[in-house]
Every structure is written in structure tokens, then in C-alpha cells.
Amino acid sequence: MNNIQMVDLYTQYVKIKEEIDRAVFSVLESSAFINGPEVKLFTKELSQYLNASYVIPCANGTDAIQIALMSLDLQAGDEILVPDFTYVATAEVIALLGLTPVFVDVEADTFNISPEKIKLKITDKTKAIIPVHLYGQCAEMETILQIANEYNLFVVEDTAQSLGAKYKFSNGTTCNAGTIGDFGITSFFPSKNLGCYGDGGALITNKEELAIKAGMIANHGQNKKYYHDIIGCNSRLDSIQAAILRVKLKYLDYYTDARRKAAEVYDHALKDIPVLNIPSRITYSDHVFNQYTIQIQTKSQATSNKRDLVKSKLAEYGIPSMIYYPLPLHLQKAFKKLDVEIGEFPVSEALTHSVLSLPIHPEITLSQQEFIIEKLKLIME
Numbered sequence: 001m002n003n004i005q006m007v008d009l010y011t012q013y014v015k016i017k018e019e020i021d022r023a024v025f026s027v028l029e030s031s032a033f034i035n036g037p038e039v040k041l042f043t044k045e046l047s048q049y050l051n052a053s054y055v056i057p058c059a060n061g062t063d064a065i066q067i068a069l070m071s072l073d074l075q076a077g078d079e080i081l082v083p084d085f086t087y088v089a090t091a092e093v094i095a096l097l098g099l100t101p102v103f104v105d106v107e108a109d110t111f112n113i114s115p116e117k118i119k120l121k122i123t124d125k126t127k128a129i130i131p132v133h134l135y136g137q138c139a140e141m142e143t144i145l146q147i148a149n150e151y152n153l154f155v156v157e158d159t160a161q162s163l164g165a166k167y168k169f170s171n172g173t174t175c176n177a178g179t180i181g182d183f184g185i186t187s188f189f190p191s192k193n194l195g196c197y198g199d200g201g202a203l204i205t206n207k208e209e210l211a212i213k214a215g216m217i218a219n220h221g222q223n224k225k226y227y228h229d230i231i232g233c234n235s236r237l238d239s240i241q242a243a244i245l246r247v248k249l250k251y252l253d254y255y256t257d258a259r260r261k262a263a264e265v266y267d268h269a270l271k272d273i274p275v276l277n278i279p280s281r282i283t284y285s286d287h288v289f290n291q292y293t294i295q296i297q298t299k300s301q302a303t304s305n306k307r308d309l310v311k312s313k314l315a316e317y318g319i320p321s322m323i324y325y326p327l328p329l330h331l332q333k334a335f336k337k338l339d340v341e342i343g344e345f346p347v348s349e350a351l352t353h354s355v356l357s358l359p360i361h362p363e364i365t366l367s368q369q370e371f372i373i374e375k376l377k378l379i380m381e
């Protein structure tokens with residue numbers, strides 16, 4: 001079985017080539033490369049899709065987190081709570097802005113920040129929480145919002161991996177991921193559920209004041225050209241990427257459905273394998289499967305790691321798999337200064353030894369999945 005990939009961007013492109021090529025060429029013809037009409041149209045269409053009042057485009061998801069934090073009038077030393085088990089971008093910009101990232105352990109089944117453990121980390125310096133909707137499933141936002149209200153904290157949802165996911169509150173109200181907190185942020189990195197052909201990102205908010213401020217910050221702190229009221233940065237979504245995203249947004253629900261169908265195929269085939277856990281489902285969020293992440297339990301981390309063995313055996317059959325993430329944030333050298341000990345976040349640490357993401361994308365075929373399943377079962381025997 002040839003050519004199984006974690007993400008198959010080329011096949012996806014070929015399927016919508018005519019529309020994409022037309023969109024790109026129209027930007028080339030217009031030469032409106034920066035802040036052109038495509039950018040405005042895309043942000044309008046995304047805000048309609050998400051049922052959000054404002055979408056502010058920017059250069060990438062990392063910038064989006066930075067701009068969100070810069071919009072919140074935080075002071076050096078303020079503490080921001082983030083899950084310990086996430087991509088570094090979430091915590092990196094906190095430190096970059098002179099704020100202090102405070103890590104919180106995650107839930108063993110959902111991989112998302114543990115609301116219970118958030119409370120234990122709150123001090124009088126805590127100003128915000130950044131829940132990450134990891135792999136495509138929302139963190140437990142209802143409880144997180146209650147805590148945020150109680151302690152007067154901002155909430156910035158990291159929706160980089162979960163655009164299109166829906167959160168269900170206990171009263172039955174449903175909201176799109178990214179529209180629940182003060183800000184949501186997302187990334188249009190090519191492998192994301194809504195990915196462009198380069199870098200891109202956006203902030204999402206329902207608060208006018210925050211939208212205006214974030215828009216200014218992304219544009220050198222100006223509202224009027226050459227009049228800079230606040231310190232900002234230069235973070236733009238370029239017009240070609242916006243034109244591509246306008247085409248792909250129309251297919252996002254279809255792509256999500258295809259991911260879900262692929263996840264069901266894996267679920268059905270893998271659910272009964274001992275020491276292998278399929279991704280758990282929860283009542284308060286659906287799943288958009290940016291990743292299909294299984295856990296392979298290892299008796300002892302000190303001895304051979306079963307997960308690593310499975311990964312290398314899969315590779316021998318030409319099957320790629322990824323470890324998102326091999327090291328928790330508190331053990332990254334970049335955060336050494338925070339002086340967090342090994343063992344402080346047991347769930348996050350254990351996950352780094354057990355998680356394995358299998359190929360999942362809208363273009364994966366049933367025969368590719370059957371091949372992956374057959375070999376995985378063989379390896380797990």
C-alpha cells in the first residue's frame with residue numbers, strides 16, 4: 001500500500017484545483033496582495049460560518065494568541081493558565097510578552113485542561129486561562145467559564161486544532177469552538193482542518209472593543225494610517241491565502257464529515273484491542289478529528305516503550321504516525337526557568353509516553369485505513 005500520509009494536501013488540492021487556481025489567479029490579476037477584498041470577504045464568511053460577531057485575520061495562529069493577550073491590558077508578571085500538554089505556541093507567546101505561563105495538568109481521557117486542577121493554580125496574579133481544544137474536541141468550557149467568572153479571568157480559546165467543533169452547554173445551547181471565551185484563536189496552517197497553502201491565522205470575538213483593539217494591534221497599533229495609538233505588530237493574512245481559504249471554507253463541513261467517518265472506521269476496528277485506547281467521546285463536545293490519537297499503555301516507562309515500538313513497526317510497513325507531543329511543556333528546556341519538577345503533572349507526562357496519532361484526513365481511503373488497521377492489529381498481537 002503506497003503513499004499513506006498523515007495529511008494528503010496534494011490529493012485535496014487536485015480535487016478542487018479548478019476553483020483554487022481561479023481564486024489564486026484572480027488575486028494575481030487584481031494585484032491586491034495585501035488587505036485586498038479577498039481578506040475582507042473571507043473574514044466576513046468565516047464570522048458567518050462561526051456565528052461570531054468579529055473575525056480578525058492575522059499571519060498565523062501563534063500571532064493570534066499573542067495579539068489576543070496584547071489586547072487584554074495585562075501587566076508583566078501576570079499569570080496565564082495553560083494546559084501542560086499542548087503545542088508550544090500556546091505558552092511561548094505568554095513568556096514572550098513578559099507574562100508568566102502557569103501550567104495545568106490535563107484530563108487522561110480528553111487530553112484537555114482539567115477544570116478541577118485550574119482552581120489549584122489560581123493566585124492573585126492570575127489573569128487569564130487559555131484552554132486548548134486539543135486534537136479536535138473542546139475543553140470543558142462550561143466549568144472553565146464558571147471559574148473565569150468567579151475569579152474575574154479572561155478566557156482565550158485555542159481553537160487551532162478544532163475549527164468547526166461544537167460545544168454543548170448543559171442548558172442545551174450550542175456554540176462553535178472559538179466563540180465562547182473573550183477571544184478564540186485559530187490557525188490556518190496547511191494541516192489544520194481549515195488550512196491554507198502557507199501560514200495564516202485569525203482571532204474570533206463577540207466583543208466589539210476587543211475586536212477593534214486586536215485589529216489595531218495586528219496593524220502596527222493604528223486605526224488611521226501613520227497614526228499609531230498603541231504598540232502593535234505586523235501580522236497580516238495575505239490575499240492569496242484568503243482567496244484559498246474562501247474556497248476551502250465551503251468544503252469545511254464536508255471535510256469534517258469525512259474525518260468523522262474515517263474516525264468511525266478506526267474506532268470500530270480498534271476498540272477491542274487490549275492496552276490500546278481509542279479517543280474518548282464526551283457529551284459536551286463533538287469531535288472534528290484534526291488528529292485521531294490512540295493511547296498505547298506501557299507498563300513501565302523505564303523499560304521499553306510499547307508505543308515507540310508500535311510507531312517504528314508501522315513505519316516499516318510505510319505507515320506514518322506522529323507523537324503529539326513527546327515532551328510536556330514543563331519539561332521543555334525553554335521553560336526551565338519556571339523550575340517545575342518532573343512528576344508535577346503526572347497525566348501530561350504519562351500521555352507523552354502513550355499517545356500516537358494515526359493518519360486521518362478527508363482524503364484517506366477505506367483501503368488505506370484497512371491496511372493500517374491490519375498492520376496495527378498484527379503489531380499489537
Ligand SMILES: Cc1ncc(COP(=O)(O)O)c(C=O)c1O
Nearest residue numbers: 060061062087089160187188189
Ligand atoms: C494548539 C495549537 N496552538 C497554536 C498553534 C499555532 O499556530 P501556527 O502554527 O499557525 O502559528 C498550533 C499550530 O500548530 C496549535 O496546534
